[in-house]
Amino acid sequence: MPEKPEFQSITWQDGNLQIIDQTFLPDREVYSQLTSVGQVWDAIKNMRIRGAPAIGIAGAYGLHLGINDLHETGFGTFYSESQRIAEYLNSSRPTAVNLSWALKRVLQTIYSQKEKPVSELKEIALQTAITIHEEDERMCKSIGRHGAERVPGNASILTHCNTGGLATAKYGTAFSVILHAHQDGKVKMVWVDETRPMLQGSRLTTWELDKAGIPFTLNIDSAAAFLMQQNKVDLIITGADRIAKNGDTANKIGTYNLAVLARAHNIPFYIAAPYSTIDMNLDTGDQIDIEERDPSEVTGFNGHQAAPEKLNVYNPAFDVTPHDYITAIITENGVIEPDYTEQFERIFNQKIPNSEAL
Numbered sequence: 387m388p389e390k391p392e393f394q395s396i397t398w399q400d401g402n403l404q405i406i407d408q409t410f411l412p413d414r415e416v417y418s419q420l421t422s423v424g425q426v427w428d429a430i431k432n433m434r435i436r437g438a439p440a441i442g443i444a445g446a447y448g449l450h451l452g453i454n455d456l457h458e459t460g461f462g463t464f465y466s467e468s469q470r471i472a473e474y475l476n477s478s479r480p481t482a483v484n485l486s487w488a489l490k491r492v493l494q495t496i497y498s499q500k501e502k503p504v505s506e507l508k509e510i511a512l513q514t515a516i517t518i519h520e521e522d523e524r525m526c527k528s529i530g531r532h533g534a535e536r537v538p539g540n541a542s543i544l545t546h547c548n549t550g551g552l553a554t555a556k557y558g559t560a561f562s563v564i565l566h567a568h569q570d571g572k573v574k575m576v577w578v579d580e581t582r583p584m585l586q587g588s589r590l591t592t593w594e595l596d597k598a599g600i601p602f603t604l605n606i607d608s609a610a611a612f613l614m615q616q617n618k619v620d621l622i623i624t625g626a627d628r629i630a631k632n633g634d635t636a637n638k639i640g641t642y643n644l645a646v647l648a649r650a651h652n653i654p655f656y657i658a659a660p661y662s663t664i665d666m667n668l669d670t671g672d673q674i675d676i677e678e679r680d681p682s683e684v685t686g687f688n689g690h691q692a693a694p695e696k697l698n699v700y701n702p703a704f705d706v707t708p709h710d711y712i713t714a715i716i717t718e719n720g721v722i723e724p725d726y727t728e729q730f731e732r733i734f735n736q737k738i739p740n741s742e743a744l
């Protein structure tokens with residue numbers, strides 16, 4: 387098991403949520419204390435914390451922070467207020483299902499013990515958040531182990547966005563596969579898509595790869611086709627924000643481009659994600675709500691204008707890769723080959739059922 391990385395994306399400390407503020411990276415490693423549900427909402431919305439599993443974990447702690455401030459003593463009003471706070475947190479970002487999944491899980495755990503006093507239920511909410519946090523770390527490690535078996539020796543791997551310890555409790559999803567494969571001595575090179583417009587690849591993935599001592603090269607997103615044409619990519623692996631029951635996968639904008647290119651160049655294209663990213667309530671990817679973000683993310687960066695101020699901008703944060711472009715989905719339960727629906731149903735029958743949408 388790789389001991390690296392040497393940072394903690396999320397920590398619960400002295401009654402507060404501590405996060406590494408990803409907007410300062412890679413320049414500075416700044417840790418922020420979030421002491422209220424409003425601060426957690428803002429941190430998720432403004433991508434101080436980001437990545438599907440990480441926003442689920444932060445959301446669960448945020449729900450605890452919110453309900454801890456409630457004065458209600460009767461279960462009925464306490465629970466309806468808790469639901470209201472969960473809905474508020476869930477409004478911060480719509481695409482990654484991990485957020486609503488984690489919030490629903492906290493609510494369900496509270497509801498299942500409703501005979502207990504409210505003071506105890508507040509503590510139960512915290513314990514559930516801690517469980518979600520710890521469980522994510524274990525799942526990420528397991529994803530890495532399973533995925534590394536698919537990596538050939540001397541591999542050049544192309545990845546998109548950031549899927550590492552920053553985006554999860556620890557290790558990451560696609561990044562964990564790379565970490566484990568590197569530990570097995572199989573990684574020659576990681577090609578890092580810069581990931582326009584928020585540069586999660588160039589700002590965050592390179593930072594994590596550097597810390598882990600893994601060889602990498604940064605490329606602009608539009609260089610991916612040329613790299614593949616020159617036989618410089620052996621496999622592509624990315625994370626996911628929401629996977630529908632049939633395997634259609636929403637992930638960072640540009641992921642679908644890679645899947646189409648992988649098909650054209652006969653390169654395996656893998657998705658790595660824990661079960662908290664699979665949404666069994668959606669039959670296909672058409673039903674996934676795709677977040678559109680502020681035009682300013684495209685027209686400039688860090689206060690620098692890169693386009694005329696007034697123009698039409700289309701800025702979807704995610705796209706959906708149809709399941710038949712995906713070679714396999716790497717989960718903590720192993721590598722899942724198509725037919726995804728059948729395999730997912732088998733897994734979910736053994737686990738806590740995925741929550742309905744909030």
Ligand code: MRU
Nearest residue numbers: 436437438547549553625626638
């Ligand atoms: O907008 P972001 O940076 O939150 O998008 C993140 C991604 O698309 C990741 O690939 C995904 O959440 C998986 S992270 C393990």
